[in-house]
Every structure is written in structure tokens, then in C-alpha cells.
Amino acid sequence: MIGSTVPRRMLGRELRRLRETSGVSVSKACAVIQCSPQTMWRLEGGQGGVKLKTLYVEALCKLYEASDEDTAALLGLIEEAQRPGWWHSYGDCVPEHFDLYLGLEQSARRFTAWQTTFVPGLIQTPAYRRALEWTAFPGMPTSAVEQRVELIMKRQERLEDPTFSAAVLLSESVLGHEIGGPAVMADQIHQLIKVGQRRNVSIGVVPQTVGAHLGLQTYHFVLLEFPPRSSPESKTKWIEPPVVYVEGFTGALYLDQADKVDRYRSALVEIKRRALDEQCTRDLLAHKAKEYAV
Structure with a gap:
């Protein structure tokens, strides 16, 4: 189960494609399902906050003169988008963005x-994550912190999937920020070495000492790439465009425009x-771990 995000985005893109191909204006489409242009x-755009209704999609497909096959595929996406992802059970500990x-x-x-600042969540140890949470939310109840730590551990199950691969590039400065104290950092660095030995994970x-480079200007970010997907209701295949995720202090950017x-x-x-x-990365990590263990 992949949750609502990707099928919702696919549904939105296909509806827009069908509308533009048919030459129907936004105002006319809005009138058919009685919604605002913003909705x-x-x-x-595949955004949240819009209730997906079968009647709306059927009406739009009829307006756009979509084929029965395309209509069936889009209705299948509605059903898939309405299934909650496993992370929804964690409630308030998952920010909206x-x-x-x-x-x-x-x-x-x-x-x-x-x-450039800390180890990504997919390869954090519980103690390292716990220290980050206490720093960001010093007054948070212990139970809430532990729920966030549990969420991180659940996310890391993704690494067990052989069809999923992860490449992590770290600035050496990440290893110098003593998050949680020397013992926590030593364990975290040993975790990096261990995870980096997986066949589907690489760490660099x-x-x-390399001096100025482009990574100092981009800030930290994640590039997510997706496999092609097909609809069980038809022969329709979709390609989800890659997304660049840039997290900020109070929100995040999701960039999927091809040029960006x-x-x-x-x-x-x-x-x-x-x-x-x-190999040189592993040697450096081992050296850093020994420094923290002293």
C-alpha cells in the first residue's frame, strides 16, 4: 500500500491532460462539478484538501469525452488514493507538509x-533521532518523542525492499555536529558503515578540504524517482515525474518542474x-567513530 499521495497526483495530472486535450476551459469544468477555480x-495539481468523488470524476470524463478505458483507470486511482498510508496512524507527529x-x-x-547538517532520517539511529527531537521540541512529552522515533524506524523498513535504492551524500560537517553526545555519534557513524554495506545503499x-563546491549553495535536498505504474482497470501506464524535496524550518518545497x-x-x-x-568513505567513518569513542 503506497497511500494517497502518488495516485492523487496521477489522477490530477490525467484530469488536466484530458481537459487541455479536449479544449475545455477551467471555468466550464468548474461549472460542471460546481467548484471554484481554486478547487x-x-x-x-494532486493537492490534499480536495475530497475525491466518483461522480465528479465521471462528470469530468464525460465532459472531456474520455474513453471508457481512461475513465475506468481514473476511477481506479480514486479508490487507491482513498486508502490511508501506514503513517496516517501516527497522527499529529506527522506535520502536514x-x-x-x-x-x-x-x-x-x-x-x-x-x-550538510545531519544524517537523513532513513539511516538515523533511534538515539540520534531522539536527540534531534529533544533539541527541536524541548518541552515535548516523552511519549510524543518516542512516537516520532518509532515513525523513523518504520520508515527505515523501506531499505528492506530490494527494488528500492538509496544514495546518500554527506558533507563531512555532518559528522562533526555532536548530536546527542560522543556515544550517540559513535553509534550513528557505525550505523552509517553498516547501512552502507547493503547492496541497495551507497554512502559518500x-x-x-575540497573547498568550495556546488553543494554549499544548493542547501540539503532529496531527489525521489519513481517506477512506471500501470492501471489494473486498463492498459494505461503512468510515469510519476521525479520530485525534489527541500525541507525548511517551517515548511517544505516540492519541485517537479523538469528544468528545476x-x-x-x-x-x-x-x-x-x-x-x-x-571505501574511502568507510575509512573516514571508521576514523571518526574512533575519535568519538575515545
């Missing part, structure tokens, strides 16, 4: 991250060129 924009990310992460086939560290994604891809090429290879 139509959110529907076609991060709900979208979790749906994308769970359906991605490749995860590529560049991080960019030494601080390409710029981040190019940045990853440059960052990886500056990173140590996997």
Missing part, C-alpha cells in the same frame, strides 16, 4: 539525498564528483 487547481513527503518516499524506487562523504529537477540532478553529479568513493 479545480488543487484537484488537477511531511505527509506528502512520506507518500512519495514510500512509492519511490530511488532516494538520493545531499545533507564530501571532505571539508534537472538543475538539482546536475548539482548531484558535481557533489558526487567531490565525494570520497565508498
